[in-house]
Amino acid sequence: MxxxxxxxxxxxxxxxxxxxxxxxxxxxxxxxxxxxxxxxxxxxxxxxxxxxxxxxxxxxxxxxxxxxxxxxxxxxxxxxxxxxxxxxxxxxxxxxxxxxxxxxxxxxxxxxxxxxxxxxxxxxxxxxxxxxxxxxxxxAEVSHSGSNLLATNGASEQTVEYGATQEQTFVQDVEIQGSLCVGTDCASSENFGFDTIRIKENNTRIKFDDTSTSGSFPNHDWQLTANDSANGGLNRFSIEDITAASIPFTVEGSAPSNSLYIDDSGRVGFGTSAPVVEAHMADGDSPTLRLEQDGSSGFTAQTWDVAGNEANFFIRDVTNGSKLPFRIKPGAPSDSIFIAANGDVGVGTNAPAGAMHIKRSGNVIPLIESTDNNAVQLRFKSDSTNRRFLAVNSDNQAESQIVFGDGLIQFLGQTANDNLMEVDATSLRVNGAIVSNGMTLNVPDYVFEDDYVLMSIQELKTFIDKNSHLPNVPSARDVNENGLNHTEFQLRLLEKIEELTLYTIQQQELIERQGEAIERLEKRLGELN
The missing domain is CATH 2.60.40 (Immunoglobulin-like)
Structure with a gap:
């Protein structure tokens, strides 16, 4: 089976x-x-x-x-x-x-x-x-002085006789000038040593039986229990609330020294006899406090650990794969994270001047990184059109601003009146010159070099007839499909203007030669007449 x-x-x-x-x-x-x-x-x-x-x-x-x-x-x-x-x-x-x-x-x-x-x-x-x-x-263990017998519970249970016993009742105070041994295994010549009261048998219990029955007098019964009675049970010392059927306090046998220690100031030590704060936990490897909602009240079970070691102070989400959502490295500076009474958060400062205030020396570069190359966004959520970036000086005065309105982006100076540039769906408006400069700009002055090959007017005409746009200039279709690089486009237009200038110079030279030829012909005609 x-x-x-x-x-x-x-x-x-x-x-x-x-x-x-x-x-x-x-x-x-x-x-x-x-x-x-x-x-x-x-x-x-x-x-x-x-x-x-x-x-x-x-x-x-x-x-x-x-x-x-x-x-x-x-x-x-x-x-x-x-x-x-x-x-x-x-x-x-x-x-x-x-x-x-x-x-x-x-x-x-x-x-x-x-x-x-x-x-x-x-x-x-x-x-x-x-x-x-x-x-x-x-x-069940049989109580018998000097022996270690076991008896089976049930119908065949053995009865061990210890001899006649006599109960005594005292109706007045009793004073014992010496030590006291209580239990079936006490010897007639017990060696007490420094013991004042000794309980000696295989099941040792001290029970406090409160017989109060009237009014609101406290009446819970308590018991001090040393070790389980059942075979294979725990070696333990417990305080039991007999009335409430609970065991609020237990110490197992072989528990290390100072497992729980309360000093004369009320400070509690866990693993130390020298607590220096109200609750002091000492351990050789990652002392940990576990917070376990176990589901017994109907709420979803969830377990957290708060722990610290030479690598981190951390909070561990035990229920969800022991993830570490919060960690602090040893040596982190003061005020690495600070939350003010009004909810403002300071990073590197204990006096945040806004909802989020980051303060540190050197380069301050907030970084938002996507671990899977997905979208990265910084959002300003408000029905107001006053959504903006501000660049301020050490006196917290604005020097420049970017305002994100509804379908409008404005680049401002110190105030809203310093409107440097606006962009909307229809246009780009700049209050000032647009200057483009850089080592990579290929300004087409090469057109005026002696080795530049300029297309003839006839070749240019043939190209235009075939392609419907100037050479080296994007067509309307290219612009619609691929957009337009304005800097590059301006340089190509400049190239066409410079080529047109060369064509104009060629035409002017041709006109001058033709004029001189006409003048000579007119002179000869005059002589013939």
């Missing part, structure tokens, strides 16, 4: 009489744990559990960490041979069932649907692995 079928038959046939690991405080959890030698199975206690989405988180020896999600109504089980292919190393493991969402609860803060204000508790606890097998929790 497969493991899954074995689990199913075992549970629903109630063939295993096991109890949920943990103290009474776990009764408020949505799920009850069943421990098999090859699996952990969790059953819902009520309809809420059946409609709840859960993440199972398991941590253990050698850095073992597992997180698996279960949909509402899905069987919640941990099978080491399936989820850990190499097998589990021996040791103690901790598990938590983290509620990630519940059907019928809103995931939208603006929704009118009900939102649970108290988080749902899936349950938590521990189990042990020995020889690759999960240690069964249906064993």
């Amino acid at each position: 497969s493991t899954s079928k074995t689990i199913q038959v075992t549970i629903f046939a109630a063939a295993i009489a096991v109890i949920c690991s943990g103290a009474t405080a776990q009764d408020a959890a949505l799920y009850e744990r069943h421990t098999l030698s090859d699996a952990l199975v969790f059953e819902s206690k009520d309809i809420v559990g059946l409609e709840t989405e859960v993440d199972m988180i398991i941590t253990g020896p050698e850095g073992f960490h597992l997180r698996k999600s279960f949909e509402a109504g899905e069987r919640i089980e941990f099978i080491p041979t399936v989820m850990a292919q190499d097998g589990l190393p021996d040791g103690t493991y901790r598990y938590e069932l983290r509620v990630m969402g519940s059907h019928g609860l809103s995931s939208d803060r603006n929704s009118t649907q009900p939102v649970r204000t108290e988080p749902l508790q899936g349950g938590f606890g521990a189990f042990s692995v020995r020889g690759g097998q999960i240690v069964s929790s249906n064993l």
